[in-house]
Amino acid sequence: MNKVVLYIALMSLSIGAFAQNKFELNIEVIDAKTNTFLESAEVIIEPCQCGGVTNAKGIFEIELVEDDYKITVAYIGYRTEQRNIRLDRDRFIRVEVNEETEELEEIVLSAKSLMESIESPQMGALYINTLVMKKLPAVAGEYDILKSMTMLSGITNSGEISNGLSVRGGTLDQNLLLFEYAPVFNATHLFGLFSVFTPEAVSSVNLYRANIPSRYGGRSTSVLDLRVANPFVEKPQIKGSLGIVSSHLSVQTPLIANKLYLGAHSRVGFTDFLLPLFSKRLQNSKANFYDATIKLQYLAGVNDQISLTAFRTNDFYQLDLISKIDNINSDINQYDFSTSNYSLNWTHSFSDDAYLKTIAVNSLYNPKTIFPDNASDNEVVYSSSIGYHALHNEYNKTVSDRFKYYIGQQSILYDLEPGTLAPGSSLSVTGVQLANEKALLVSPYANMEFAFSDKLRTSIGMRFNRFELDADDFESNATDELELNTTYYGAEPRLGISWNLSDDSSIKMSFARLHQYLQNIYNSTTPLPTSRWKLSDAIIKPQSSNSYGLGYYKSLRDGEVDFSIEAYYRNSANNLTYKPGTDFFLEPRIQNEIIQADGKAYGVELNLAKTQGKVNGWVNYTYSRSFLKSFAEKLGDRVNNNKWYASDFDRPHILNATLNLEGDIYNTWSFNATYQSGRPYTVANSIVDIQDLTVPIFIERNNSRLRPYYRFDFSWKVKYGKKVNRRWVGDWTFTIYNITGRKNPFNLYYEQRQANLNTEVFLDSPLGSYELAVLNSPILALTYNFVFD
Structure with a gap:
């Protein structure tokens, strides 16, 4: 020592x-x-x-x-x-x-963004100004963090209804999403149309996707870190909005002057009347949701701050029958899922350049699928849960302008209930409870940032993982002694290097190794909120990845315009895919239905942004590819005959453009345009007739593509200046989402051919393929926002 x-x-x-x-x-x-x-x-x-x-x-x-x-x-x-x-x-x-109390009239360049693009060795990071994102047009007029992020380079999803983000070709569960240090396993409301975060509750949005800081771990592609706004106000302040789909209210107030502050944010949504407008298939659907965030901030002294944050979300929706259970006569499915997160943060400062953070987190995600019985009042309920309990300590020290470091440790206890089927009063359905899973992940880490000169900076980090699965929960299902004693170790080096070519330009290189011990298992286009989660065991090994990056960054016109180009390559192992014809529902030995695959992803991202002035915005283009290759030994288990195939998130070309026009202090107009290559899907290689039933035969996977996705959006904000002696300020926002009403395909399905309707395949058979479009018309919305202080 x-x-x-x-x-x-x-x-x-x-x-x-x-x-x-x-x-x-x-x-x-x-x-x-x-x-x-x-x-x-x-x-x-x-x-x-x-x-x-x-x-x-x-x-x-x-x-x-x-x-x-x-x-x-x-x-x-x-x-x-x-x-x-x-x-x-x-x-x-x-x-x-x-x-x-009002939004800035000009977009102020984030200092973090400036550092990221020119000097800092941190590469591939996006530090997002929430004031900028609020200007973008959104579905039904509701500003949405996740939807807005798809306008940035390298970020996409599986369509209009997507339960998360795909970053640089990764799956949705390979992106770690944190909200005030606590994980969020389902980040969307209303089938993926909105994120679960009340807009006014979020103060910062940071996305890491290259040399991810060593304080983060647990996912194999990226980290999205959102923080709750600190409620430091001198007097009570109320903000809110009234909209067609949802309304929200935020209150910030001091409880004890200069000591204790409260921030409370909530949102509710009722959309039963709106769903049929999206699709005829939603005529009998119902949906409502709410989310709430409460933060208490206590200034214990000059050197101590303590905050307690509670976050709660709940969704309920009803659809025509999608899945069913034998012996239950039901024509609808109901879904009920909730998140309950709590985080306690204590920051103690030893001096101006040294402080210690201690964070405790408790998180519970609880999804349910309900099968109402038409013949009685009974309901059969399928439920599961993810418990997450963590303790995180980190010491930060700035030695000088050229050298700083942090060291810490994170301990996470996972407690999973994979599935329970409660038959209620039904005598014809047998109750099922799958074996619980528990595991402990302990991860010490360290990181140092050092400037060798005015031009050369480096960031070196290391994270070490010890993952241990609790064997007791698997004794009833274990097939051998190995499965009862599963422990994995993993070293995760992180490296970033920046070389300043001049005061306004630099090049960077990065490397990061990551491991993932918790994965989402599904065999659809996008995971449902009720999709099953699984911890790594002796059969399902932890996912791992190596990411490499190279970038050039340039600031133009005295910092008014930013340009960057980044290239990346990622190879990964033990990605999860499924055997052909797999059904995961209540499967006790789900390990036997999973195939692990190698993966590779690569691409180039170009960004040009004008960040200041009355006319501002950005344009970006991404070329990217994402592939998987299984290595199953049995012929029937092989996917695509163990050859490389496009992953579900392989979109070679993505082009986004955003333009903001500020005409005067009262009017602001914003325009969005996006183009994406069609998502891969699987075309049947042939058909066979079995007992008068036409059945498609699938040999290759993701061997074709849906039509390209493109969309144009518009918003107009009318803001009223605050009058003397008036404490109420309001503005109106009018939005049109999908101006052209394009029927962007979300998925393709097979059914008996409809009369007089040509389809792309099987023209001479009774079986046809049909596209499903979710938002097939322009969505108009009018929202009133207000501030009272």
């Missing part, structure tokens, strides 16, 4: 040798009204095109050469502040920022 301390001390002295003829600049950012420090406030410094974010005590430190500098400080929900200084000595500057 003494050697480690001596090494760090010597490194600090050697780093100091670089700082000749430089001065220390300390910038403290505080709330002008409450005098509380603001963590993660964004700092931009010109003309050096450098910057960063404040630490847990609201301070940002940097060493710069003697010169004149312009400092810009931005924080979500606050007015942007600027300072001009002459740095000719060590200086300390306090910047007081005031709360902003």
Whole structure:
């Protein structure tokens, strides 16, 4: 230990040798009204095109050469502040920022984004300004985080109704989604049309997809980290919206002045009348949902902050019969699923440049499928659950402007109930309870960021995993002694290197190795909220991936325009796919129905964004491919005869464009355009007649593509200025989603041919293929947003 301390001390002295003829600049950012420090406030410094974010005590430190500098400080929900200084000595500057009750009239470039694109060794990260995303047109006028993110490069989904995001060709469950440190296993409402996050509750959205920081683990492709807004206000403030599909309300208020604050956000939606407009197949459907987020923030002293966050969502919807159970006469399915998350965060600052975070998380996801019996009042219920309990400790230290590090450990206890069938009062249905699964994942980690010079920076991280499955729950199903004792170890190195070609351009390289021990199992286009989850065991081995990246970044016109190009390659092992003809429902030995496959994904992403001014927006193009190859030994278990085939999320071409026009202080117009290659699907290779029934035969998988997907959207926001002595401010937002009414195909299915209707295959047979389009007409919406303070 003494050697480690001596090494760090010597490194600090050697780093100091670089700082000749430089001065220390300390910038403290505080709330002008409450005098509380603001963590993660964004700092931009010109003309050096450098910057960063404040630490847990609201301070940002940097060493710069003697010169004149312009400092810009931005924080979500606050007015942007600027300072001009002459740095000719060590200086300390306090910047007081005031709360902003209305959206910024211009898009302010995020300091994180600037650092990411020019100087930081972090590659492949997207730090998303929620004020920018709120300007985008959305389904039924409801701003949506996940839908908005599909307008960014390398991010897509499986269609209009998708239960998550696919990042760079990965599956939905390969993306870890965290909301205030707690995982979210089902992130959508209403069949995937909306995300489960109340818009006003979210303060930051960070997506990592290359050299993912070592504090994150558990998924093999990417991490989406969302944080809840801190409720620091001097007086009560109410925000909300009234819409056709849903309405939300947010309240922030101090409970004890300068000590205890409360933020509460909720949303409800009732769409029974709206579903038939989307599709004739939804005539008998019903749906409603709600979500709620509550955050308590306590300032225990100068050096301590404690926050407690609760998050709850619930969905209920009813559809015509999709799946059935023998001996139950039912013509509908009902789905009821909920998430209950709690997170406790304590941050203790030892000094301006060192702090410790301790985070405790408890999460429960509980989906149900209900089969009402037409002949009685009885209901047969199929349910499952995922319990997640975690403790996370992390120590952060900034030694100097050139060297900082963090070390920590995360322990996660998984508790899965894969499936229980409760027959109720039915005597003709036998109850079933699948064996529970429990596992402990312990992951110590460390990361250091070091600047060798003004041009060369590197980030080196390591995460080590020990995963142990609880054998007791598997004794009744085990086939051999090996399955009763399953322990996996995994090392996950992370590396990022940046080389500044000039003050406004750089190149970067990255590498990351990742492991995944929890996977979603399904055999449809997109997983349902009730799809089964499975922990790794002796048969289903952990997924793993190696990701490589190379990128070039350029800031143009004094930071007004950003350009980047990134190339990536990812090879992976033990991806999950299913045997032909598999049915996972209540399958006790689901391991025998799963095939693990190798995978590879690669692509190039080009981004051009204008981030300031009355006319702003971005355009991006992605070329990407994603493939799988099984390695089953039995001929009947092989997928595509063990040859490479396109994965479900293989979309070679994606083009997105967004334009925002701010005519004056009252009117803002936004336009979206997106084009995507059609998603792969499987065409039957032949048909056979079995007892007067025509049956398609499938040999190859994903051997064709749906028609390309494209969509145009529009929104118009009319904002009213706040009048003297008036505490109420409102605005109207009018949106048109899918202006052209294009019937973008979501899936293709087979059934008996309809009269006088040509189809793409089997023209001479009674069997036809038909496309299913979910949103096949323009969706108009009018939403009223208000603020009361």
